[in-house]
Amino acid sequence: MSAVAEEYITEDGRKIGAVVMEMKNITLKFGGVVAIQDISFDIRQGEIRAIIGPNGAGKSSMLNVISGFYHPQEGEVWYKGARRPTMRPYQVAAQGIARTFQNIALFEGMSVLDNVMTGRLTHMNTNMFQQGLWYGKARAEEIANRQKVEEVIDFLEIQAIRKTPVGRLPYGLKKRVELARALAAEPSILLLDEPMAGMNVEEKEDMSRFILDVNDEFGTTIALIEHDMGVVMDLSDRVVVMDYGKKIGDGTPDEVRNNQDVIDAYLGVAHD
Amino acid sequence: MRFATQSGGLWEERNLAQPSSADGYASVPSLLKRNAIQFAEKAAYREKEFGIWQTWSWSETETEIENLALGLINMGVNPGDHIAIIGRNRPYLYWSMVAAQMAGAVPVPLYQDAVADEMAYVLGHCGARFVIVSDQEQVDKVIEVQGELHQFEHMIYLDPRGMRKYDHSHLHEYSHVQEQGHAARDELRPEMERRIAELDYDSKCVMLYTSGTTGKPKGVVLSNRNIIEAAKSSAEFDNLRAGDEVLAYLPMAWVGDFIFSIGQAYWTGFCVNCPESAETLTTDLREIGPSYYFAPPRVFEGLLTQVMIRMEDAGRFKRNMFHYFMNHAKKVGPSILDGKPVGAMDRLKYALGNLTIYGPLKDSLGFGRVRVGYTAGEAIGPEIFEFYRSLGINLKQLYGQTEASVFITVQPDGEVRADTVGVPAPGVELRIAENGEVFYRSPGAFVEYYKNPESTADTKDPEGWVATGDAGFIEETSGHLRIIDRAKDVGQMSDGSMFAPKYVENKLKFFPNVLEAVLFGAGRDKCVAFINIDLTAVGNWAERNNIAYASYQELAGHPQVLDTIQSHVEEVNASVAQDEMLSGCQIHRFLVLHKELDADDGEMTRTRKVRRRIVEEKFDDLIDALYTGKAEQYTETEVTYEDGRKGSIKATLTMRDAKIVPVSTKVAAE
Numbered sequence: 001m002s003a004v005a006e007e008y009i010t011e012d013g014r015k016i017g018a019v020v021m022e023m024k025n026i027t028l029k030f031g032g033v034v035a036i037q038d039i040s041f042d043i044r045q046g047e048i049r050a051i052i053g054p055n056g057a058g059k060s061s062m063l064n065v066i067s068g069f070y071h072p073q074e075g076e077v078w079y080k081g082a083r084r085p086t087m088r089p090y091q092v093a094a095q096g097i098a099r100t101f102q103n104i105a106l107f108e109g110m111s112v113l114d115n116v117m118t119g120r121l122t123h124m125n126t127n128m129f130q131q132g133l134w135y136g137k138a139r140a141e142e143i144a145n146r147q148k149v150e151e152v153i154d155f156l157e158i159q160a161i162r163k164t165p166v167g168r169l170p171y172g173l174k175k176r177v178e179l180a181r182a183l184a185a186e187p188s189i190l191l192l193d194e195p196m197a198g199m200n201v202e203e204k205e206d207m208s209r210f211i212l213d214v215n216d217e218f219g220t221t222i223a224l225i226e227h228d229m230g231v232v233m234d235l236s237d238r239v240v241v242m243d244y245g246k247k248i249g250d251g252t253p254d255e256v257r258n259n260q261d262v263i264d265a266y267l268g269v270a271h272d
Numbered sequence: 273m274r275f276a277t278q279s280g281g282l283w284e285e286r287n288l289a290q291p292s293s294a295d296g297y298a299s300v301p302s303l304l305k306r307n308a309i310q311f312a313e314k315a316a317y318r319e320k321e322f323g324i325w326q327t328w329s330w331s332e333t334e335t336e337i338e339n340l341a342l343g344l345i346n347m348g349v350n351p352g353d354h355i356a357i358i359g360r361n362r363p364y365l366y367w368s369m370v371a372a373q374m375a376g377a378v379p380v381p382l383y384q385d386a387v388a389d390e391m392a393y394v395l396g397h398c399g400a401r402f403v404i405v406s407d408q409e410q411v412d413k414v415i416e417v418q419g420e421l422h423q424f425e426h427m428i429y430l431d432p433r434g435m436r437k438y439d440h441s442h443l444h445e446y447s448h449v450q451e452q453g454h455a456a457r458d459e460l461r462p463e464m465e466r467r468i469a470e471l472d473y474d475s476k477c478v479m480l481y482t483s484g485t486t487g488k489p490k491g492v493v494l495s496n497r498n499i500i501e502a503a504k505s506s507a508e509f510d511n512l513r514a515g516d517e518v519l520a521y522l523p524m525a526w527v528g529d530f531i532f533s534i535g536q537a538y539w540t541g542f543c544v545n546c547p548e549s550a551e552t553l554t555t556d557l558r559e560i561g562p563s564y565y566f567a568p569p570r571v572f573e574g575l576l577t578q579v580m581i582r583m584e585d586a587g588r589f590k591r592n593m594f595h596y597f598m599n600h601a602k603k604v605g606p607s608i609l610d611g612k613p614v615g616a617m618d619r620l621k622y623a624l625g626n627l628t629i630y631g632p633l634k635d636s637l638g639f640g641r642v643r644v645g646y647t648a649g650e651a652i653g654p655e656i657f658e659f660y661r662s663l664g665i666n667l668k669q670l671y672g673q674t675e676a677s678v679f680i681t682v683q684p685d686g687e688v689r690a691d692t693v694g695v696p697a698p699g700v701e702l703r704i705a706e707n708g709e710v711f712y713r714s715p716g717a718f719v720e721y722y723k724n725p726e727s728t729a730d731t732k733d734p735e736g737w738v739a740t741g742d743a744g745f746i747e748e749t750s751g752h753l754r755i756i757d758r759a760k761d762v763g764q765m766s767d768g769s770m771f772a773p774k775y776v777e778n779k780l781k782f783f784p785n786v787l788e789a790v791l792f793g794a795g796r797d798k799c800v801a802f803i804n805i806d807l808t809a810v811g812n813w814a815e816r817n818n819i820a821y822a823s824y825q826e827l828a829g830h831p832q833v834l835d836t837i838q839s840h841v842e843e844v845n846a847s848v849a850q851d852e853m854l855s856g857c858q859i860h861r862f863l864v865l866h867k868e869l870d871a872d873d874g875e876m877t878r879t880r881k882v883r884r885r886i887v888e889e890k891f892d893d894l895i896d897a898l899y900t901g902k903a904e905q906y907t908e909t910e911v912t913y914e915d916g917r918k919g920s921i922k923a924t925l926t927m928r929d930a931k932i933v934p935v936s937t938k939v940a941a942e
Contacts, residue, residue: 012437013437014437113323146323147322150322150323150324151322153322153323154321154322155433157549159323159548159549159551159552160548160549160551160552160555162323213433213434216434216436216437217433217434217436
């Protein structure tokens with residue numbers, strides 16, 4: 001793969017930088033099932049990178065490889081110019097990679113505020129006992145972190161539900177709270193697993209707006225999986241297409257749209 | 273009846289006899305200076321942001337406003353310019369209004385929820401060179417129409433979010449303007465002081481566009497005299513003072529907000545609190561606990577509906593206790609509030625109720641500290657009004673309009689009733705014309721409609737009497753004014769009897785299930801009505817009775833809902849029949865509309881008053897069907913979504929007949 005190191009500016013004026021993460025010949029197997037087969041692609045600084053494909057194509061597995069939840073049998077993950085050793089998910093998170101989940105994984109009984117605060121865990125240095133006493137350093141730390149969290153709450157316009165237990169929120173808002181928690185970690189790469197699944201048109205528009213704003217405002221690199229083709233084509237700078245664990249396309253939305261393999265995978269093709 | 277219009281000689285003579293300042297303060301900037309010294313460290317503004325109430329003292333406020341004013345002068349604002357201000361209630365935008373005045377310009381606040389086309393008219397009409405907006409949403413709207421605005425030059429935005437990619441040749445960030453102003457302070461300060469010194473009692477303070485129930489909005493020019501005199505006398509009337517708290521949440525383009533949050537706030541030095549966002553309003557209200565509160569009847573109705581729904585869901589013990597003590601409060605609460613004699617046992621029971629029910633309820637509504645509360649704009653249902661008063665909230669009514677700088681009549685403490693709007697406010701003279709239209713003359717009466725001498729002459733005569741456009745009469749026993757309806761809406765039916773739609777509509781709207789009603793019948797032999805159901809109340813009822821519905825439209829067309837509404841209509845008919853003058857206005861047929869009347873579709877004004885004529889044109893097929901006696905009518909309606917796109921709703925509406933109550937032997941006077 002020819003690593004293009006130069007930077008460029010997109011049509012809408014965003015700066016896309018050098019490659020920040022690179023997947024090299026990743027193969028992931030569960031017993032005899034090959035979930036991902038020899039896939040390589042890269043993610044560049046500041047871009048919105050989409051991974052699409054039919055059901056069971058291996059998209060979520062790929063995201064789980066990036067987030068350190070799965071460890072591929074073959075291949076390497078390169079992050080910020082160095083090969084990443086096998087890591088636990090919390091170590092990956094500490095490196096500045098945050099994610100949301102396809103089926104929401106929030107603490108239902110806790111308030112929105114507390115949920116978003118958990119996103120700051122990687123930025124806290126005091127231990128449980130200090131935090132329990134809430135005195136001195138622990139207190140100063142919590143106040144500083146709370147400020148960050150409030151900025152995220154303001155950014156995602158969820159002030160009105162700040163103190164509401166998450167269990168009482170409608171689905172669309174829960175998704176937004178999950179995004180808030182991921183953002184609170186101030187990630188350099190944000191992984192979104194189907195951020196718009198199950199939403200109505202209006203909620204999708206809101207979520208798209210927020211994703212674009214996050215990318216624009218904080219320069220966060222975003223990798224997302226999404227089924228809604230309209231959303232993917234509108235949002236992303238480059239798209240990876242997967243089918244049956246293989247990569248069948250990679251390029252700008254226009255390139256992908258006109259790729260015969262991709263059309264076949266989505267529309268089906270007569271097998272002779 | 274209109275008075276002959278002559279040149280303004282008389283009015284000018286009257287002006288000469290008027291004071292040229294109030295205690296030496298002839299403009300809002302001069303009041304700011306006074307407050308910055310007198311109240312220096314006291315809170316002037318608060319806004320909840322990032323979960324915390326941020327406070328600015330009067331002296332900090334002065335610095336902020338000065339920097340902005342210097343920045344505006346630096347950018348080339350000239351004396352007499354109009355500066356449009358668009359956004360939700362935030363301290364920064366209130367400062368913009370005063371900063372504009374300090375730069376010699378006139379602030380023109382606009383309704384922030386107006387769509388781009390509506391904004392284009394006002395921006396074009398006032399010829400604003402500078403526009404100050406809150407955020408990207410407003411920036412986009414102005415950019416969308418800027419091609420039509422020949423005088424538009426610069427836009428200043430408050431929230432930089434999402435703005436980085438915009439072409440910044442005409443765009444400026446608020447904080448940068450302030451920084452530049454601050455940097456140029458030494459150089460520009462004398463110029464600013466000169467411009468402030470030039471402001472006198474008769475110079476323009478603000479221009480507010482009327483919401484335009486009919487036709488295009490008109491720019492009402494209000495002078496410093498109008499605003500300061502109105503603020504001064506009303507503050508004295510209700511004993512408002514520094515230390516009072518208000519929550520600023522009503523549209524900034526509305527005259528009431530300008531009087532409360534600028535006029536009275538600067539005159540008395542009380543603190544203006546801005547909510548975090550529109551959605552957090554109830555929480556913020558509760559946290560602030562304002563001592564002076566204003567809301568249109570619709571807000572009080574909404575709150576009462578919520579309380580009642582929540583009480584229905586409460587346990588039996590709590591529910592019974594609530595009803596027991598509320599009944600007692602209804603009996604003695606208003607008398608205790610008015611300081612009338614009440615028996616010792618009743619007082620004791622009321623005190624107990626206050627401890628267990630009224631106090632906690634008031635606190636959770638955010639009314640725990642309200643000393644003076646006002647409602648105006650529409651008639652308020654007597655039950656709703658009594659509910660709040662019986663809780664011990666000093667809720668009163670006032671009658672006013674933009675042209676009067678709000679105050680025409682107000683209810684003094686102890687003389688509060690649901691069906692009147694009070695006695696003339698201090699300094700206001702009232703007169704009722706032959707046709708029943710109310711006229712007033714006051715120091716708050718507006719200067720003119722901007723660039724519209726015909727309308728000015730139509731509304732205000734050379735002696736300074738202003739036509740309100742409302743028909744009403746003064747009750748002989750109490751001296752209180754009672755408003756019947758808009759004078760032009762009061763018409764005649766084909767048999768010559770009086771047609772006053774608002775009177776009947778208000779009776780309908782007092783039912784929690786009815787959100788809005790529109791009565792037709794001028795020039796016809798009988799009356800018919802459109803009704804909007806209240807989704808909260810009817811939806812809750814449907815849930816309780818296991819009635820499934822998928823949409824507003826389906827619920828609105830449900831036979832059981834129609835039955836309920838029919839019973840309301842018939843109750844109203846019975847009550848209308850009691851009134852000799854208006855017994856002809858009983859509703860013969862009605863329908864429940866398939867969509868809510870909405871300002872985005874032009875059916876209502878931004879202040880949520882029905883635009884009768886537009887509704888009549890838009891739904892003429894339905895009106896015809898009502899009059900021709902059809903049982904059903906198919907209709908298609910165009911709707912506008914919040915982002916300006918259009919769609920259409922199709923529905924088949926059921927028409928119903930309502931029982932008419934025979935009028936008693938006396939025949940209505942012709």
